[in-house]
Amino acid sequence: MVAAAAASHGKAGLLRWVSARLRGPDLPVLTKELRVRMRGARAFLIMLGYVVTLSLFAVGYLFVTTAASGILSTGAMRATTPDVYIWLVRRLFATLAVAQLALVVALAPALTCGAITVEREQQTLEMLGLTLIPSRSVVVGKFLASLCYVVLLLLCSVPVFTFTLMLGGVSPLEILTVYLVTFAAALFFGAQGLLASAIAKRTYAATVLAYGLTGFWLFGFFASAWGPAPFLFFCAVTLAGLATVAAHGLVPRLRPGARAQRVTHIAVFGFTFCAVLALLNAPFFLDSVVDLAMETSLNPNPYVILYALSLGQQGGQYAGPSSGYSPYGGPYGLVGVARTAPIVWPAVCLGALSLLGAALAMCAATSLFGAARAPQADPPEVAARAAADLFPDTASREDAS
Amino acid sequence: MLTIDRLRKDYKALTAVNNLSFHLEKGDVFGFIGPNGAGKTTTIKVCATLLQPTGGTVYVDGLDVTKHTDEVRGMIGYMPDFFGVYDDIMVWEYLDFFAAAYKIERARRKSVTDDVLELTDLTSKRDAYVEALSRGMKQRLCLAKTLLHDPKVLLLDEPASGLDPRARIEIKELLRELKAMGKTILVSSHILPELADFCNKIGIIEQGELVVCGDVGEIMRKVQGGKALEIVLLDDCDKAVALLSELPNVKGIQRNEQSLRVEFSTDEVDQALVLQTLVQNGLRVQSFAEVQVDLEDIFMKVTRGVVS
Numbered sequence: 001m002v003a004a005a006a007a008s009h010g011k012a013g014l015l016r017w018v019s020a021r022l023r024g025p026d027l028p029v030l031t032k033e034l035r036v037r038m039r040g041a042r043a044f045l046i047m048l049g050y051v052v053t054l055s056l057f058a059v060g061y062l063f064v065t066t067a068a069s070g071i072l073s074t075g076a077m078r079a080t081t082p083d084v085y086i087w088l089v090r091r092l093f094a095t096l097a098v099a100q101l102a103l104v105v106a107l108a109p110a111l112t113c114g115a116i117t118v119e120r121e122q123q124t125l126e127m128l129g130l131t132l133i134p135s136r137s138v139v140v141g142k143f144l145a146s147l148c149y150v151v152l153l154l155l156c157s158v159p160v161f162t163f164t165l166m167l168g169g170v171s172p173l174e175i176l177t178v179y180l181v182t183f184a185a186a187l188f189f190g191a192q193g194l195l196a197s198a199i200a201k202r203t204y205a206a207t208v209l210a211y212g213l214t215g216f217w218l219f220g221f222f223a224s225a226w227g228p229a230p231f232l233f234f235c236a237v238t239l240a241g242l243a244t245v246a247a248h249g250l251v252p253r254l255r256p257g258a259r260a261q262r263v264t265h266i267a268v269f270g271f272t273f274c275a276v277l278a279l280l281n282a283p284f285f286l287d288s289v290v291d292l293a294m295e296t297s298l299n300p301n302p303y304v305i306l307y308a309l310s311l312g313q314q315g316g317q318y319a320g321p322s323s324g325y326s327p328y329g330g331p332y333g334l335v336g337v338a339r340t341a342p343i344v345w346p347a348v349c350l351g352a353l354s355l356l357g358a359a360l361a362m363c364a365a366t367s368l369f370g371a372a373r374a375p376q377a378d379p380p381e382v383a384a385r386a387a388a389d390l391f392p393d394t395a396s397r398e399d400a401s
Numbered sequence: 402m403l404t405i406d407r408l409r410k411d412y413k414a415l416t417a418v419n420n421l422s423f424h425l426e427k428g429d430v431f432g433f434i435g436p437n438g439a440g441k442t443t444t445i446k447v448c449a450t451l452l453q454p455t456g457g458t459v460y461v462d463g464l465d466v467t468k469h470t471d472e473v474r475g476m477i478g479y480m481p482d483f484f485g486v487y488d489d490i491m492v493w494e495y496l497d498f499f500a501a502a503y504k505i506e507r508a509r510r511k512s513v514t515d516d517v518l519e520l521t522d523l524t525s526k527r528d529a530y531v532e533a534l535s536r537g538m539k540q541r542l543c544l545a546k547t548l549l550h551d552p553k554v555l556l557l558d559e560p561a562s563g564l565d566p567r568a569r570i571e572i573k574e575l576l577r578e579l580k581a582m583g584k585t586i587l588v589s590s591h592i593l594p595e596l597a598d599f600c601n602k603i604g605i606i607e608q609g610e611l612v613v614c615g616d617v618g619e620i621m622r623k624v625q626g627g628k629a630l631e632i633v634l635l636d637d638c639d640k641a642v643a644l645l646s647e648l649p650n651v652k653g654i655q656r657n658e659q660s661l662r663v664e665f666s667t668d669e670v671d672q673a674l675v676l677q678t679l680v681q682n683g684l685r686v687q688s689f690a691e692v693q694v695d696l697e698d699i700f701m702k703v704t705r706g707v708v709s
Contacts, residue, residue, distance in 0.1 A: 026501060026507070028498050028501030028502050029498075029502075031498070031501065032487070032490070032494065032498040035490070035494055036487065036488070036489045036490050036494075039489040040489060122485035122486075122487070122488075123481075123483055123484050123485035124484070124485045124486070124487060126451060126481055126484070127479075127481070127484060127499075127546070128502070129451075130449065130450065130451070130474055130479055131474070131499060131502035131503050132471065132474060132475055132502065132503050132504045132550075133501075133502040133503075133504075374470065375447075375450050375451060375452055375453040375466070375467055375470060376451065376452050376453060377453040378411060378453065378455050379413070381413075382411045382412065382413060382455070383411075383455065385411065386409070386411045386416075386455045386456060
C-alpha cells in the first residue's frame with residue numbers, strides 16, 4: 001500500500017500520505033501554541049538558564065564535597081574505597097535529580113497558569129469562546145503545549161545526567177526512573193497551573209493560586225514521610241473539604257447559582273484526589289504509630305526516596321559509606337549496574353497517581369472554561385430585581401404568601 | 402434572519418436595553434446607531450451568544466440564541482468593538498488557527514484563508530506578524546477571521562472606530578462587498594455618516610430604547626417633515642426675512658449673518674417663487690440651495706436632549 005502510494009505520488013506524495021496517517025486528532029490550540037512558543041529569545045533563554053542552573057548545581061556540589069572531605073581531589077581519589085566513591089556519585093546523582101525536580105515543580109505551574117487568563121487579558125477569549133472548538137480541546141491543547149516545552153527542558157538536561165552515568169555507580173534504569181518522576185511532576189503540577197488559570201480572572205491571581213495549590217499538594221505528597229502530625233492535618237483538611245462538598249451537593253439551599261455549582265465541581269475533583277493521596281499514605285502513617293514492621297525504605301513516595309538519597313541515605317535509610325558489598329573492581333570502573341534504590345515501582349505508581357490528578361484537574365478546568373464561554377447569565381440579585389419588574393403580579397403574590 | 406423580540410438586559414445599576422424589538426430579513430444591512438452607552442454593544446453581545454438576555458428572546462434564523470447556542474455560533478460572525486490579537490503569530494497562522502477552531506477541514510483551510518485574505522485585501526500581508534499590522538489592517542484581519550466559516554449573519558460592533566479616513570473607506574468598501582454577497586449585516590456605530598451610504602435599514606437607540614427603526618428612506622421622510630432652503634444674500638437680510646415670512650408654508654427662518662435657512666412645512670415648495678420674490682425686490686442672491694437632510698440631522702432630531 002505504501003509502495004503503491006509512493007509509486008502514484010512520488011516522494012512528496014509519499015510524505016503527504018504518511019503524514020496524513022500520522023496526524024492525530026485536530027488540536028488547533030496545540031498547533032498554534034507550538035508554532036508560537038519557540039519564537040523570540042525567551043524560550044531559548046529559559047532553556048539556557050535551566051541547563052546552566054543544573055550544571056552549576058552539579059559542579060558546585062562536587063566542589064563542596066571535595067573541599068569538605070578531600071576525597072575527590074586527584075591525590076586522594078586513588079585512596080578512596082570504591083564504596084565511598086560510589087556513594088558520592090550516587091549522592092551527586094540524587095542531588096541533581098532533586099534539583100531538577102524542584103526546578104520542574106517551580107516551572108510547570110508558571111508555564112500553564114497564564115493559559116486562559118492571558119486570553120482574557122489580551123481580549124482574545126471572547127473570539128476563541130465563540131468558535132466551535134470544544135472546551136476540552138482548548139484545555140488539552142494548552143496543556144500539551146506547556147508539557148512539550150517541559151519535555152524539551154528535560155531533554156536539555158540529559159547530558160548533565162549522563163555525566164553521572166559516566167562516573168559510574170548509577171544505572172541507566174535509575175536515570176530513566178528519575179525522568180519518569182520528573183515528567184509525572186510536570187504533568188501533575190502543570191495541570192494545577194491550568195486549573196488555577198481557569199479559576200482565576202487575572203494572571204497574577206492565577207499565579208498565586210497555582211503556587212498555593214502546588215504547595216498544598218507537595219505537603220500532601222510528603223505528609224506521611226514527615227510523621228503523624230502533618231499526615232493527620234492533611235487528612236483533616238481532606239475530610240473537611242469532602243464534607244463541605246457533600247453539604248453543597250446535598251443541601252439545595254447552599255447552591256443558588258451556576259457559580260456555586262462550578263465551585264462544587266472543582267472541590268469534588270480536588271478533594272477526591274486528596275482522599276486518594278491520604279489513603280495511599282495511610283499504611284506508612286500506621287507503620288509509624290503502631291510498628292507494622294514495614295521497612296521504611298519501602299516508602300512508596302519517590303520524592304521522599306530521592307530526597308533521602310541526596311542526603312546520602314539509601315532508600316530512606318542511612319547506608320553509610322562502607323556498608324554492603326560493592327561490585328566495582330576499582331574507583332574508575334564503569335561496571336554493570338550498581339546498587340539500585342527501590343525507586344522504579346514507586347515511580348510508576350507516582351506516574352499513575354499524577355496522571356489521575358492531572359486528569360481530574362483538567363476535567364475541572366474544562367468545565368470552568370465551558371462555563372466561561374457560555375452566554376453569561378445575570379447575577380442572582382439582578383435577575384431577581386428584573387423579575388420583580390417584569391412580572392410585578394407574581395412578585396407581590398410571593399411577598400404576600 | 403435575525404429577530405429581536407422585546408429584549409431586555411439589566412446590569413447592576415441600570416437597565417442597559419429595554420423592550421427592544423426589530424426584525425431583519427436576509428440581505429438586510431441594518432445600521433444600529435446611538436450615542437456611547439446607549440446599549441448597542443449589549444444588544445450585539447446578546448445576539449452573539451455572549452450574554453443571556455434578562456427578558457425577551459433573540460432568534461437567529463429561527464433559533465433561540467440561548468437554547469441553540471452552538472448552532473447559532475456556527476451561523477454568526479461577530480466582530481467585537483475591542484479585541485486583541487495573539488503575539489508572535491503570522492497572519493496566515495492566525496487565520497489557519499481560527500479556521501481549524503471553526504472546524505473547517507484541513508484540506509479546505511488553505512483555500513478558505515486565501516479567499517478571505519483576498520477579500521480583505523491582505524494577501525500581501527500573509528506572512529507578516531499580526532501585532533505589526535496597522536490598526537486598520539488588524540480591523541480587516543478581524544473581519545477576515547469573522548468570515549472564515551461563511552456566516553449568514555454578521556454582527557459588527559463599531560468596525561470603523563478609531564480608524565483614519567482611508568482605513569474607514571476601506572472598511573466601507575468591504576462592507577459593500579459583503580452586502581453584495583447577500584449577507585445579513587448588523588453594523589453599529591456612534592457616528593452616522595459612516596453608515597449612511599450602505600444601510601437599507603436603521604435603528605436609533607438611546608438609553609436602551611429603540612427610538613426609531615425602519616427603512617432609511619421612510620425614516621428620512623418621517624423625520625424631515627418638509628424641505629429647507631439655504632439662501633445666501635449679498636445685502637439687506639432684514640428685508641429678505643420680512644419678505645420670506647410672507648410666503649405660504651414657511652415654518653421658520655434662521656438667520657446666520659448673510660445666510661438664511663428657510664424651513665417649510667411641506668415637501669412641495671415652489672422654489673422658483675421664492676427666488677422670484679427675492680430677486681424682484683432687488684435683493685442680490687449669491688447662492689440658493691435645497692438643504693440636504695441626512696442621517697446626522699435625523700439623529701440630532703430624534704435624540705435631542707435625552708442624553709446629556
